[in-house]
Structures are given as structure tokens and as C-alpha cells.
Amino acid sequence: MSELPWWKNAVVYQIYPRSFNDSDGDGVGDIPGIIERLDHLDDLGIDAVWLSPVYESPQHDNGYDVSDYRAIHSGFGTTADWERLLEGLHDRDIRLVMDMVANHTSSEHEWFRQSRSTPEGEHGDYYVWREGDPEAPPNNWESAFGGSAWEYDDERGAWYLHLFDTNQPDLNWRNPRVREEIYDVMNWWLEKGVDGYRLDVVNLLSKAEGLPDGDPSGEWVGSEHFVDGPRIFEYLGEMHDEVFAGTDTVSVGEMPQLDLETASEYTGDGPLDLVFPFEHVELDFGDRGRWDIGEWRLPELKSILDRWQRGLDEEWWTTLFFENHDQPRSVSRFGDDERYRYESATALATIILTLRGTPFVYQGQEIGMTNSTFASLDDVADVDSVRNVRELIDGGVVKDYDAIRHVVEYRSRDNARTPVQWDDSPNAGFTDGDPWLPVNDDYPEVNVARERSESPSVLAYYRRLIELRASTPPLVSGRYNLHYPDDEQLFVYTRTGDNRRVVVVINFSADDRAIDLGPLDGSASLLLGNHEDVPESPDGAVDLRPYEARLYETE
Numbered sequence: 001m002s003e004l005p006w007w008k009n010a011v012v013y014q015i016y017p018r019s020f021n022d023s024d025g026d027g028v029g030d031i032p033g034i035i036e037r038l039d040h041l042d043d044l045g046i047d048a049v050w051l052s053p054v055y056e057s058p059q060h061d062n063g064y065d066v067s068d069y070r071a072i073h074s075g076f077g078t079t080a081d082w083e084r085l086l087e088g089l090h091d092r093d094i095r096l097v098m099d100m101v102a103n104h105t106s107s108e109h110e111w112f113r114q115s116r117s118t119p120e121g122e123h124g125d126y127y128v129w130r131e132g133d134p135e136a137p138p139n140n141w142e143s144a145f146g147g148s149a150w151e152y153d154d155e156r157g158a159w160y161l162h163l164f165d166t167n168q169p170d171l172n173w174r175n176p177r178v179r180e181e182i183y184d185v186m187n188w189w190l191e192k193g194v195d196g197y198r199l200d201v202v203n204l205l206s207k208a209e210g211l212p213d214g215d216p217s218g219e220w221v222g223s224e225h226f227v228d229g230p231r232i233f234e235y236l237g238e239m240h241d242e243v244f245a246g247t248d249t250v251s252v253g254e255m256p257q258l259d260l261e262t263a264s265e266y267t268g269d270g271p272l273d274l275v276f277p278f279e280h281v282e283l284d285f286g287d288r289g290r291w292d293i294g295e296w297r298l299p300e301l302k303s304i305l306d307r308w309q310r311g312l313d314e315e316w317w318t319t320l321f322f323e324n325h326d327q328p329r330s331v332s333r334f335g336d337d338e339r340y341r342y343e344s345a346t347a348l349a350t351i352i353l354t355l356r357g358t359p360f361v362y363q364g365q366e367i368g369m370t371n372s373t374f375a376s377l378d379d380v381a382d383v384d385s386v387r388n389v390r391e392l393i394d395g396g397v398v399k400d401y402d403a404i405r406h407v408v409e410y411r412s413r414d415n416a417r418t419p420v421q422w423d424d425s426p427n428a429g430f431t432d433g434d435p436w437l438p439v440n441d442d443y444p445e446v447n448v449a450r451e452r453s454e455s456p457s458v459l460a461y462y463r464r465l466i467e468l469r470a471s472t473p474p475l476v477s478g479r480y481n482l483h484y485p486d487d488e489q490l491f492v493y494t495r496t497g498d499n500r501r502v503v504v505v506i507n508f509s510a511d512d513r514a515i516d517l518g519p520l521d522g523s524a525s526l527l528l529g530n531h532e533d534v535p536e537s538p539d540g541a542v543d544l545r546p547y548e549a550r551l552y553e554t555e
């Protein structure tokens, strides 16, 4: 496997620093807190950490609003702490992938302060400004967080574009100085030893010439004019040449509304190594899109994953994920977080860690953390949820919070952001203070300490699966083949290497299910399963229990 770049062999673990571990009792996670928990990552066997933004930030969007790209957010620690973290990770052979937010900055960034106060100055053209009637925004584009994507700035007497929060003005990528500034920042951290970047909303950098109105009936109005925009390949090609070329790093582009064909242009011979597609986590959108719950069925999930698995050519490589800091907890969403929490969390782990691609595991996923409860809108911290829900209430689409609470508790990004549950002490061992977002009530049952001491446990299964993946070449680079595509319960596929084949058999349902593994009989041996008492070799018809997953190896 030595010819593969490291990131094709890697399992990546995402840390959302605010919610990982608090070392100083202020209720907010921090870098020294991460350092205290490095052995947890080491035990898990992961190869790289993707660290959500730790740069200086007023934290309106928890760090995705950067006010100084070269400083560590004071609430998270110091540059010296960050250096200790890097060293601690590297000592354990774990790489560090930083998060780069290049589409926008915080409105408190010095560039934006200058830009709004001195239009004719050096930074005047760093953002997307339009003059005009203070009552009428320049076009009908919408912010991802609800409402117009434009804000009128009294100081400059002009509108600025913000595809996200009003505190997150979009940078003007047409300006070559802006592009250079970002590459400089990226190179600055690379010189400090980071191993790559996850690039926030990086397919939104190029906005269509003239900023034309979008189709008003679109799900994200205007997106056809800024998703994969006209100059995006030029910008990312330049970024590749200026930053990534000749380094042993990884680049992962986060890309809303990405389709498979465009994805294949971004990777392979394209400017990036990897992309995050979202089709499979939009499967359960309802009529009102994200702020509604739709029915989803297993054949549909399989069909989306299958298409992205097979990609367009041999070189194709993708990311594998069910969770991140923007997604609800997968066991609550796709599994059963009550009766079959262990079983369904491990079935999901099996999928993420045995498909073709680079798996990304989000903090807490490895212990089967679940969605939380948010009794009122005051309990919701996430700017995206708060703004969108307010808009739905103000627009009369829903009567009040109670009418949409079930959707918030299903979908809100805060579900992923409740503190990691380390043990059953107060606040789950996350903090000695008052946590910035309440700990999920289920922490006495769901926590790392308990998962370490109990058998079976979600954590132990993740650990074994990660180990197995690392020692089983077909699980990394083997060909992928789906069986039973239309079956409503079974998720079965093979990963075929040069002289070994792994068969993955999952009963992704809460019912018992028989499957005929006759063709495998005798010659197959069990590699791993998430249930006890599994025969070493399948013998014709096999009875699978709810959410049972098994991996067999055959010639």
C-alpha cells in the first residue's frame, strides 16, 4: 500500500474545540483540554485530526468567523499551547489538518474594519461591496442562515455580501491581493508543521460577474451564481500551486450542493485531494428542505453512496462521513438511539469504516452520542438554527417554537455541539464550570469511561474496526461492489483486493433478518462482528439480529 498517499490510508477524527474538553473551568473547550485527552485519540487508532477553527474570533459562528488568521483565539489558549498540541499529535504519529475559512472573515477582522472605514484604501476592495438604495439590496441572494445575503453598512454607505451571518462578510476573491493574503496565511501555518487543510465552503469563492438575481424559487436563492462559480477552478488551481504543490499535505474541500461530476473535476487531476459531498445527509430533508423532516429509506441511502463510491474513474477517491459539527448525531438520525443504540451506532461505524474513501469520524460519534433536547429557542445557541427558525416563525410558516421544536431537536447543529461526554461526573467531565451548551441528559449512560469499561461498546468496536481497516488492504483500496440494492433492510457489499475479498453484511433494520450466504460457505472466515456468538464461518442461511453487522473474508 506504500504507493498510496497517507491520506488515502488515514482515518481522520474531527475535533470541534469548543465542545471537546475544557481545561480551565470557563465552560468552553480549549487547546490544553485537547492535550489532556490525546491518549483517547491514540487509543482509538486514528491517523489525523481535523481541528475546526482555533483562530482569533468573536465566535458568532464558533470560529468560522475569523478576526485574525495568525493568532489563536484567546478563549482556546495561546500559540504555545497550539504548538504543544501539534507536538503531542506528531509524537503519536497523528497528523494535524487545520480548518481554513477563506470565503469570508469576521466583520471584526482588521481588513473589514479598514474596508468599511476607508473605501479608497488598501483594503477597500477586499470584500464584495455594492452601492445603492439602503432600502433595496443589490440582488435577491439569500444567506445560508436565513434572510438576505446583503447588509447595509452605514459607515461606508454601501451594501456588503454575506453568504452566511451578517458578521461574516464575503471576501472579494476577484482581488488578487485577497487571494495572496489567504495563501500567505496557509503557508504560514504549513511552515509551522500542519499537515493540510479542510477548506470551508470552498466552492463558493467565485461569484458570477454582475451578481445577477437568482431563481427566486431556488432552495438557496442565488446559489446558481456562487456555487462552483465561473472562476472557481482558476482560484483553486492557483491555491494548489501556491500552497499545496510539492508538499505531503492533504486538501479537503467542503462543498455545499456538490454533484458527482463536478466533484471529479475538483479532485483526481483537479486542484484538491478530497471533497465533502452532502447528498447522503440531505436524504431526510422534507418539503421545507432542511427545516423539515422527510422520510428516508435504505435503498435510497445505498443508491447515493453507491454512486459516489463508484465515482467516475479508477482514480476517484472520496470522503466518508455521517457526522460533523453541522450535522445531527447519526445514531439519532439514521439509527435507533434508544433500544438499539449500540447496535445501530456500530452498524453505522461499519459503513463509514469499510467503504472506499477516507473516513472522517466526528468527536462523540465513537461513543454513540445522541441528539439533545432544546425546550425553547433560548436554549439553542447555533446562529444557523436561531436565525432560520426565527424567520420561519416571523414569516408565519410555523406558529411558534413548539410547532418546530421536533425539527430543531432532529436537525439543529447544536445536536453535534453538546460537550463530549467523558464520564458520569457532573457535566460529564467536560468542565468544572458551567458548560456553554448544556451536556446531553444521557451522559450517565453514554460516556467515554463507561464505553471503555463495558463490553460490548461502541468505542471498542470503533477501535477494532479502525485497526482492522489499517491491516486489511482490500478495505482501503479494494474495488467496491453493492449487492441487494433494492433491499429495504440489507446493506451488503464486497471490497475486492488483489487476492483477498471482504464481504460486509449489515442488517440495517430493527427486525431480525435472514440472508443466504450460501455462496460464501466454508471458505469465508469472520473478521469482525458487532454481536456476540457469531459462527466463524457462515453456513448457508444466516440469521442476522437487529442492526447486526459482520465482516467476512474470503479468497
Ligand code: TEU
Binding pocket: 061, 064, 065, 101, 144, 164, 200, 201, 254, 256, 325, 326, 327, 384, 413
Ligand atoms: O458550513 C457550510 C454550510 O454549507 C453550512 O452552513 C450548512 O449549510 C449548514 O451547516 C447546514 O448543514 C461551513 C461550516 O462547516 C459551518 O460550521 C459554518 O457555519 C459555515 O461554513 C460558515 O463558515
